[in-house]
Amino acid sequence: MGMTSSVDTVAELAGVSVSTVSRALRNVPGISEETRKRVQRIARELGYVPSIAGSRLATGKTRTVAIVTPSLSKWFFGQVLAAAGSVMREAGYDVLLYELADEATRGRFFDGPALPGRADGVLILALQPTPAELEALTEQGLPLAVLGSEQPGVPCVRVEDRDAGRSAVRHLLNLGHERIAFIGIEQAAGNTLGGVPPAQRLLGYRDALSEAALDHRPEYEVFEENTTAGGSSAMARLLCAEIPPTAVFVASDEMAFGVLGTLRGAGISVPGDMSVVGFDNHELSGLLDLTTMDHSVTRQGAEAARLLVSALQASETSETTLMVPATLVVRGSTAPPRPLRTRTYSPTKTHNHLTETA
Amino acid sequence: MGMTSSVDTVAELAGVSVSTVSRALRNVPGISEETRKRVQRIARELGYVPSIAGSRLATGKTRTVAIVTPSLSKWFFGQVLAAAGSVMREAGYDVLLYELADEATRGRFFDGPALPGRADGVLILALQPTPAELEALTEQGLPLAVLGSEQPGVPCVRVEDRDAGRSAVRHLLNLGHERIAFIGIEQAAGNTLGGVPPAQRLLGYRDALSEAALDHRPEYEVFEENTTAGGSSAMARLLCAEIPPTAVFVASDEMAFGVLGTLRGAGISVPGDMSVVGFDNHELSGLLDLTTMDHSVTRQGAEAARLLVSALQASETSETTLMVPATLVVRGSTAPPRPLRTRTYSPTKTHNHLTETA
DNA sequence: CTGAAAGCGCTTACAG
């Protein structure tokens, strides 16, 4: 139980030099099999464990990566983190976790000398790093990989968000909808969430509408924060439109859950009176019977981690951008619009469960 | 941009010894204010950043803690991790994340010499560490804190799960229910989730029933894995009982969501025909109108982190066990049972939305 | 208040 034994102890007991001990224990070539075995046996008997601090100082390598995320409490990031972490662990890297939830901690992270000596590389999730932020990291000699946006000169994995948005809306068009709204993610002030993917989804929505030669109605585009509450109030706003939509494409499943809540509360049946398409394929979407766009969240995390591992091993920077496709998952929240005559919401139809109890 | 500058460079430029540089930069006493200022200014101009590896080797401290969790993809752990991570960051510690999802990686973690040199302490979330596992860590000189169970000699934070279970069931009893079932979490083979808290909740359920002098019916206790699917099938089993319950207490909200799904599918109205109480106060519980037990998940994470910080600073091991109370959050999934005459499920009542479309 | 020196525990050319 020699908690305090060092290479020297092992060397002495084995009757060899510390160089030999070092070589034996790291399985490097240039040492006889016999010596290696003997040293390894003695080290084991001694309960010797090489000091990480020592080898880090000598090699300059930490065998650790930093994963930077804007949030831990959202489903998406838990999935991504689990997948990425698993890949990193297999590759022999520890993971250091940085949640940069607000601008203050974000600034401290990128300005400060946070990482050299702690991590060999950085995986940035969904943060939309600025060029200056990326440069601050590369200047420190840290290989990077980015998930959720495309950055010049940096390995990225991202989703075909624009195509995905178009696909989602086409599904609604193909069902016969003509009044289709979009509920998007608003970049909240002081929040590090949000960014490019939501914006791309909006563009895809517009693409599909214009390809179908449908009018672009500004009042059909509403934006709220990416929560169920945000989705709820976004849907409520749409219900106040002069001509309400018959379908809505929602940029995230969590918001879509809120949308479903509002509709249920208003007594508007889904998909009878309103079709809803979400985005994420959240673990609870199946239960809520939500039609949604799946974008292989787990795969995104794993691929991003693999890009980082390659970057750590390669000498020069690669510039791969890996595109992950999104696919429609059809469930019960989408259907053709009702024939025109029943599509108006008359007062007698607008009831909810509170009035039912009367 | 002297990426490669070391104490020596700074010492030379400042015309002092490296000892003085070291003292100036770490704000230790025993140095004149004037010298300190000058050295700090020169270091800043040089863009000098102390090498972490060097100081770790010299001090033996890493200013890093390991957080060990059985899962990242569950809502609960995301919340706990966010709260704990934030406390650790404030206290000046980095966090190293270990997801020990299966027995194999769990074994590797506790057997292997994973942590010394990487972390100064360990926060164990919900894993129900064995005495041997805890000893393996303390033997390495690592202060610990544990969340979700009580371990002799280790600082812990845990929930009054048994009381909480009793409270939940009492709520149902007080509404007039007499046929109350329990849906519990089954410890899946090869899975590191589960453990003591679910077992305590079961005991609380039994407490409440026996205090109310109600029969204990073994067929009213069913166990499944802690997922919506598990909840769904557990509820389905209960629906096959000779005399189905009128209320069910579910050991987790995620399972309760599945329960609600099964009931909706079977056309059994909640809370009219069946009352449901969950456990967690999951972020989606409000949306689904689920009555549930809140156990201050965020607070649990923060308190556990605080215990670890104290353990890291204190010389001797404290043995605090911090009990977090759970409180009932009443929503729309609980109500008095229907009068006896309407409580039987006749064929005409048992419809679902599929038949509605006919 | 300041500095010279030893030490933390490894790794790695270099020489043999």
Next chain:
DNA sequence: CTGAAAGCGCTTACAG
């Protein structure tokens, strides 16, 4: 294949 020695970049008694 093996070893003596320098070096990685700090910190910290110890002496002054």
